[in-house]
Amino acid sequence: MAISQEISYRLERLILDGGLAPEQKIPSERQLATRLGVSRAVIREALHELQGRGVIETRHGKGSFVASMVPGANELGEQSPLMHLFEGHPRTLFDLLEVREQLEGQAAYLAAQRATRLDRHRITKAFRALEDTDPLSNARLDHGFHLAIVEASHNPVLVHVLNSLKNMMLLTVQASVANLNPREEMRKKIVRQHRQLYEAVIAGKPASAQKAATAHVRFVSEAMRDMEKDGGTLIRLPVNQEAANEYSRAGT
Amino acid sequence: MAISQEISYRLERLILDGGLAPEQKIPSERQLATRLGVSRAVIREALHELQGRGVIETRHGKGSFVASMVPGANELGEQSPLMHLFEGHPRTLFDLLEVREQLEGQAAYLAAQRATRLDRHRITKAFRALEDTDPLSNARLDHGFHLAIVEASHNPVLVHVLNSLKNMMLLTVQASVANLNPREEMRKKIVRQHRQLYEAVIAGKPASAQKAATAHVRFVSEAMRDMEKDGGTLIRLPVNQEAANEYSRAGT
């Protein structure tokens, strides 16, 4: 194995084992090179590897620092192999929405087919709560409504996959409602879409429900695309991890 | 921003957008350095960054290659929170197929829209290989064919999700072809479905491709359901882990 790899592993282990605390400064490249008896180029390659992995951050003129990713906070095991795709690639967000469009549609379809009395009750409850437009907690209510429908599909795989996708989104972008609702006319459109979806599911009309759900996601997706185009800084990457987790947990 | 960062970003983007296919070789460091007008050291640092985040793999004396963003690098065994759903619940297999039906359809749709010349070539190759019916290695060829189409969708999220689902299936049940092909008339039907799917994608007919893909998955699903009903012990859970991994890797 290449020396640079060995060094990057050693450093990563050192960091993960707590030998180097977050925010702590790493010795300078020249120091490391001397101390480890290798050239500076090798050190730089090793550091770039750790950088790519998000373990350290490097600032010109200052030095390299252990990234502040909370060491033990990975309760639900979250360094999805997909996650790295997002860093700096907002395009992936739309790939995500593309898939969601399909799956939310399917979920709505199945929910309209399979929802039990209890499901209908839960969906109705979530929908009613959504109508009392409390702009601040709106995001989680929105989440709750969609989740109720997805769960009514009685397909655990679908529930799991959609939940994963939603969690990924939360790491890269504020929930759609948070961005879109401020614009009054958009809010109204979304409310109308929710109502259509709701009624189709409750009425047991799979095709209508599917159509409403896909249209909804597509609308959100296109709205985001427009916002991005218009220069709005929609994407906020490296989002605070705990906040995202907390939100996700609350929505469940 | 540092030049090495810009380069790593550009390369990653190129890969994600499909300009460079998985397993494809990246130009040599010296070539890149010359072509981009920078020193080789910078190229190496950029490549190490991509290496750190698993986008490429580098082999001494051979070159650097785009990592299939699918790989067994993700030890699907331990942490997949879905995995426990399967224990004793063969029904989940059909939930899985239900979702796959939708997503394979979408993948085919997008592939028909977006496939590049290179994609078409890879798909054709996989399809041709599939026609030389070697019953034993048929499963992995089948996998390879579908994977080629999915990757041609140029939606990394879709690729990732479908691959996860497929891996899960491999843990609970023998691949569909292994079960279905022994019956000659079924084999013929599947071959015909593959051909329809193939032609629709190559011809650039999204709607037809989607229809063919969903019909194929649904057919397989229903065939399995029938087999199960007829008393065949279709489901074999806790399947040997290494075998599943090996299969999954080979399919790539």
Place this chain on the structure above:
DNA sequence: CTTCAAAAACTGGTCAGACCAGTGGTCTCC
């Protein structure tokens, strides 16, 4: 002609030393 091993021409991995470019402290000089 074919075979096969040596040699050449690739590939990435490492090294050395130089210089450029940000950062921050010190130490004048007003």
Place this chain on the structure above:
DNA sequence: GGAGACCACTGGTCTGACCAGTTTTTGAAG
């Protein structure tokens, strides 16, 4: 005391050389 020059750090880039695997070419032996 404050402003600015200076200097000693830091990382960023370049050059050109050499080592170490891999593949291709080549050329002599059979």
